[in-house]
Amino acid sequence: MLASRSWLSRPLHERSTRLFLGVLIAALAVVSLLNLALPAGHPLHVSTYTVTLLGKYLCYALLAVAVDLVWGYLGILSLGHGAFFALGGYAMGMYLMRQIGDRGVYGDPVLPDFMVFLDWQSLPWYWHGFDMAWFALLTVLLAPGLLALVFGFLAFRSRVTGVYLSIITQALTFALMLAFFRNEMGFGGNNGLTDFKELLGFDLTADATRLWLFLATGMALALGYVLCRAIVASKLGRVCVATRDAEARTRFLGYRVERFQLFVFVVSAMLAGVAGALYVPQVGIINPGEFSPIFSIEIVLWVALGGRGTLYGAVIGALLVNYAKTVFTGVMPEAWLFALGGLFVLVTVLLPKGIAGLLAYRRPRRADPDPSTTPGEASA
Amino acid sequence: MNFLTSLADRDRVFDFLVPVDSPVDVRHGPILYLEDVTVSFDGFRAIDRLNLTIDDGELRCIIGPNGAGKTTMMDIITGKTRPDTGQVWFGSRHNLLTMNEPAIASLGIGRKFQKPTTFEALTVFENLELAMAADKRILPTLTARTTGEIRARIEEVMTTIGLVELRHRPAGILSHGQKQWLEIGMLLMQRPRLLLVDEPVAGMTEQEMERTAELLTGLAGQQSVVVVEHDMGFVRSIARTVTVLHQGSVLAEGSMNQVSMDPRVVEVYLGAEADEEVA
Amino acid sequence: MRMIRALVPGLLLWLLVGLVPSAQAQTPGQDPAGQALLEALDTRSYADKGEAIAALVASGDERTRRWLEALLAGKLQRQEDTGRFIVVLENRGRHWPVVDALSFEAAGEMSRRELDRIGINNALRGQLQSTLAVLDLRVDDVGARREAARELLGNIEAAMLPPLQALVADEADGEVKRLLAQAIAIHRLEQGDAAAVEGLAGSLNPEARAALSAAARSDDAALAEAASGALADIEQKLKLNRGVETLYFGLSLGSVLVLAAIGLAITFGVMGVINMAHGELMMLGAYTTWGMQQLLPGQPGLALILAIPAGFLVAALAGIAIERSVIQFLKGRPLETLLATFGVSLILQQLVRTLISPLNRTVVSPEWMSGSLMINEGLSLTLNRLFVLGFALLVFAGLMLVMRRTRLGLEVRAVTQNRAMARSMGIRATRVDILTFALGSGVAGLAGVALSQLTNVGPNLGQNYIIDSFMVVVFGGVGNLWGTLVAGLSLGVINQVLEPWAGAVLAKILVLVFIILFIQKRPRGLFPQKGRAAEG
Incomplete structure (x- = not known):
């Protein structure tokens, strides 16, 4: 056995993953090039505005991958993944708020503007540490991860599954939304966190920073994709699929199903948190709206449209729906909700396997763990 | 990366290949022991003061009309249903009532469901791979590899159940009989001490039934097998000892001949058949 | 003389x-x-x-x-x-x-x-004041007399006493009599008459309470003691009042939840269908009420009564349309149904925004529903909430009857328990599905009609209730109408009990968290379905 052939590198030998990574990296390179090399007036020039917009889409794509991991492979329809996304976003937002320092409207060196406005005297305890980037980044992973751990532990232990789980995940994000709307929570209430100035010392309004953020998001998507791919291609991934299709049977085989569910759920929540953290500096604001149940359901639609249980389908779906949203809301905002609503109906009724299902229609089934095709086997 | 690699290199995945001493204490004879077990749903007693003892290595058939409590009994042994009263012991050491399904499964009790339950999206190969006795914790599962030995074992079982050609087909496309076989194969992969087999030959052809009978009788001796079956011909062909369940408790026990002579059994069966005709 | x-x-x-x-x-x-x-x-x-x-x-x-x-x-x-x-x-x-x-x-x-x-002069001024007060007490209208008597509480001058006392003797209406006696007692108490305390015992009137607490601080020890005793008594009564009030608001909120959830309980419990557009069906019911009032201007009461069958019909028809166009294709795929009906809810919302207006519409309350029912001086129950509470119970009773006593109910229960068996016995499961869904949707329409009397009617009306109603269904136990009733009412009361202590938003959050935790303990709700069928 070769040491390098670890479970994590396994997807790198899959054709579909290589294709995905190739397209992604090429797209990143082309966008950067068109942004940097061409003058602003050139017809092919990609403006920084567009770069940021694309960066936002990529955040959504990562979020969709996270949802697909639990929905497509574990059969858990989470209607609360927006909560994990928002928690990651808030962690990043708190760091960015602390970076503002005394450049805020009220010029207080420590307190963010909204706290000065509310006449708070000192920083709440949970805001400490967010002036350090490493701490904030750790929180980006830990806050959603912990929430998923506690929530998932309770839910999976008592075997809450199916629609029940969907409904209580929805209640979870709804409760969090209400909580974050409260000024007393110390997260800026209704307005959320905004007016960010710089990230790791780089000016957030600068074109270069924006491009770097876009590239970082692209890399995060690539890494997240490979991680998820590695999980689903492992035996653990097959246990997930087994759980999805016949939970009781999996238990009788001796797998502690609830632990597998919890593990994957927490990984997925952390990925959603990372997506949120990358989202916030690009759009420049985080507010309780991200906790709204509608947003969480929308994420599920992206995955459904792209085709669940494929991961790349989630990416395609997220990009398509959000591009359509940008176009629609610009041209005829009235029609957007009709289009979105219609999409929900059409995809579920007519296209249950999504776009990926259409793509795979003529292709043979994916490679099985066969000695001749799977690298792990070949070395054995 | 190195950390993860090191995880992969640790050989605990292969633990199952090392013959481990069974933790199940069968020195006193019985491998499964049910005493005074009662369970009711909404006032209806599905199991009523049931007593049952299965010896190590025994092949036992359990018959009984519909609603006699056969499936519920399986549910109790595998930890799916908790009885209201009574005791269930595996060997003389393990109180099954204190354990959940995965723990009971890891002890070495395998179960085939009445309705064949396979993982339809996974291939035959993958179904068997998942069923195999292995370290079933999260990280070992994540880093597990399909080694040559594993492959050989799976091949062996696939040959036994006659699904070699279909190894890369998803289980969902198999015929009913093939699914039954696959599920039996999954049981074999588990290498359990006790197999609970619920209606193994439903939907099988005559030939398939013969092979199943062969297989099950072949297993007995090394492993204990409890078969719940409706098909009397099949029961007759494999049974040494037969237990008749009726209304949640044991009506009769003995050899097939003894049992079929028992007037109470005859009455129950004739009565049940008459009922079915009316329905 | x-x-x-x-x-x-x-x-x-x-x-x-x-x-x-x-x-x-x-x-x-x-x-x-x-x-x-x-x-x-x-x-x-x-x-x-x-x-x-x-x-x-x-x-x-x-x-x-x-x-x-x-x-x-x-x-x-x-x-x-x-x-x-x-x-x-x-x-x-x-x-x-x-x-x-x-x-x-x-x-x-x-x-x-x-x-x-x-x-x-001063003497005349006194005479004038009392004369004026007494003047209003002489009118024939009992309501006006009571109002006048209430005005007198704490506003009596010495000169007014004699004519008032004469009036008390002649007064026919008990309430006016009581009020006048209290007004006189308050005056006496202010004059330091300890015997007057008795007349005020148990009164919930704020003036009486003010007079008593002033007396309780007086230097006259006997008076102070008598007054504080009476005050403590009143506090006790007030506490009870507040309790009753909280219970009333809780039940009122609960009745809204029950109305919103009960239709959902039918479609969810019976068909296993997650209808995310349920809230929008309620919205349609509310808009039907509004439409009725536009059709019958000046007759809000008649319009409201007509809106009850109309709202039911509109929502039921919309429900049938949803069932035929979407849900029938998604049998046995509850999660997909959830997504598709969510899409329907978005479309319905936007439809209302485009066709009617994105702004809230006002639905007028008929006269017989406004105002309040006065239980005692410290406690009055608003009539519209009382009506909605009664309406919710009626709807519940009606549904119970339909499920227990009609052929449809029997078929619905049969299909719920064993679809295949029911079919083989000649029950047309498809027809039962349609009717069940129509029934559940129609009830949502009824809920909308009731809601139009309590809140603003707008495109977002349904959204505000959908999560709560799911919580009620899950909390009560799926497929159990009694469970829905108990869950709805108790969640309403819990919410109202928490509210003064935690604030409205936090109370809501606490209730949500409570349910999330509750589901962990009892995944099948308060009243789970038992037996082998539910074990699956």
Whole structure:
């Protein structure tokens, strides 16, 4: 056995993953090039505005991958993944708020503007540490991860599954939304966190920073994709699929199903948190709206449209729906909700396997763990 | 990366290949022991003061009309249903009532469901791979590899159940009989001490039934097998000892001949058949 | 005695006036009776003035109140030259705007020099005040009498006591009597009469409570003790009141939840269908009410009653449309149904925004639903909430009847328990599905009609209730209508109990968290379905 052939590198030998990574990296390179090399007036020039917009889409794509991991492979329809996304976003937002320092409207060196406005005297305890980037980044992973751990532990232990789980995940994000709307929570209430100035010392309004953020998001998507791919291609991934299709049977085989569910759920929540953290500096604001149940359901639609249980389908779906949203809301905002609503109906009724299902229609089934095709086997 | 690699290199995945001493204490004879077990749903007693003892290595058939409590009994042994009263012991050491399904499964009790339950999206190969006795914790599962030995074992079982050609087909496309076989194969992969087999030959052809009978009788001796079956011909062909369940408790026990002579059994069966005709 | 003496000439005058057609008297010449009444006031003797006032009251002239008020304020005056009586509107500056005292029509401005004020002394002031108070207590309308009596609480002058006491004896209405007795007791208490405490025991009136707490601080030890005892008693009663009020609000909120959830319980419990558009079906019901009121302007009550069947029909038809166009294709895929119906909910919302308006519409409450039911002085229950509570219980009872006593109910239960078996016994499962869904949707429409009486009717109406209603269904146990009722009402009450302590938003969050935790403990709700069928 070769040491390098670890479970994590396994997807790198899959054709579909290589294709995905190739397209992604090429797209990143082309966008950067068109942004940097061409003058602003050139017809092919990609403006920084567009770069940021694309960066936002990529955040959504990562979020969709996270949802697909639990929905497509574990059969858990989470209607609360927006909560994990928002928690990651808030962690990043708190760091960015602390970076503002005394450049805020009220010029207080420590307190963010909204706290000065509310006449708070000192920083709440949970805001400490967010002036350090490493701490904030750790929180980006830990806050959603912990929430998923506690929530998932309770839910999976008592075997809450199916629609029940969907409904209580929805209640979870709804409760969090209400909580974050409260000024007393110390997260800026209704307005959320905004007016960010710089990230790791780089000016957030600068074109270069924006491009770097876009590239970082692209890399995060690539890494997240490979991680998820590695999980689903492992035996653990097959246990997930087994759980999805016949939970009781999996238990009788001796797998502690609830632990597998919890593990994957927490990984997925952390990925959603990372997506949120990358989202916030690009759009420049985080507010309780991200906790709204509608947003969480929308994420599920992206995955459904792209085709669940494929991961790349989630990416395609997220990009398509959000591009359509940008176009629609610009041209005829009235029609957007009709289009979105219609999409929900059409995809579920007519296209249950999504776009990926259409793509795979003529292709043979994916490679099985066969000695001749799977690298792990070949070395054995 | 190195950390993860090191995880992969640790050989605990292969633990199952090392013959481990069974933790199940069968020195006193019985491998499964049910005493005074009662369970009711909404006032209806599905199991009523049931007593049952299965010896190590025994092949036992359990018959009984519909609603006699056969499936519920399986549910109790595998930890799916908790009885209201009574005791269930595996060997003389393990109180099954204190354990959940995965723990009971890891002890070495395998179960085939009445309705064949396979993982339809996974291939035959993958179904068997998942069923195999292995370290079933999260990280070992994540880093597990399909080694040559594993492959050989799976091949062996696939040959036994006659699904070699279909190894890369998803289980969902198999015929009913093939699914039954696959599920039996999954049981074999588990290498359990006790197999609970619920209606193994439903939907099988005559030939398939013969092979199943062969297989099950072949297993007995090394492993204990409890078969719940409706098909009397099949029961007759494999049974040494037969237990008749009726209304949640044991009506009769003995050899097939003894049992079929028992007037109470005859009455129950004739009565049940008459009922079915009316329905 | 004095009263009677004062009344006799008044009575005579009244007889006189009765002979003259008094209507529409414009000038002193045309209204001699009025003029005569006022003339009597213009005398030097205060005693005579007092009698004149009594005569005025006895005359029953409808202008009496305004005259006396003007007299009390020193605004009833007489033009020196003409002898005409006027009422000063504004006595500032040199020239005052005035109205004629008989016709109360504007009479231009007059210089203060040409006017003579009809003066009063302190004794007369007292008499006037009590007379005025008593005046309102003499009217025939019981409601007005009660109102007047309530006004008197804490506003009694010593001079008013004798006529009031006389009135208490004559009063026929118990409530007026009680109020007057209390008003007198408050006055006595203020005078330091410890015996008055008894009259106020158990009163929930804030004036009585203020008087008692003032008395409780007095130097008179006996009085203070008696008053504090009575106060403690009242506090006890108030606590009970608040408890009842919280319970009422809780039940009211709960009844809304039950209405919203019960239709969902049917579709979710019976068909296993997650209908995310349920809230929008409620919205349709609410808009139907609004539409009815547009069709029948000026008759909000009739419109509301008609809206009940109309709302049911509209929502039920919409439900059938949803079932036929979407849900029937998603049998056995509850999660997909959830997504598809969510799409439908978005479309319905946007449809209303586009076709009607994105803004909220007001639905008028008919008169018989506004106002409140007064239980006691500290507690009144708003009628509209009471109606909605009753309506919710009616709808629940109706549904129970449908499920228990009709063929449809039987078939629905059969299909729920074993679809294949039901089919093989000749039940047309598809038809049952359609009817069940129509029923559940129709009930949502009814909920919308009821909601239109409590909240704004807008495109987001449904969204605000959908999560709550799912919580109720899950909490109560799927497929159990009683569970939905109990869960809805208890969640409403829990919410209201928490609210004063935690605030509205936090209370809601706590309830959500409570349910999330509850589901962990009892994944199948308060009243789970038992048996092998539910084990799967």
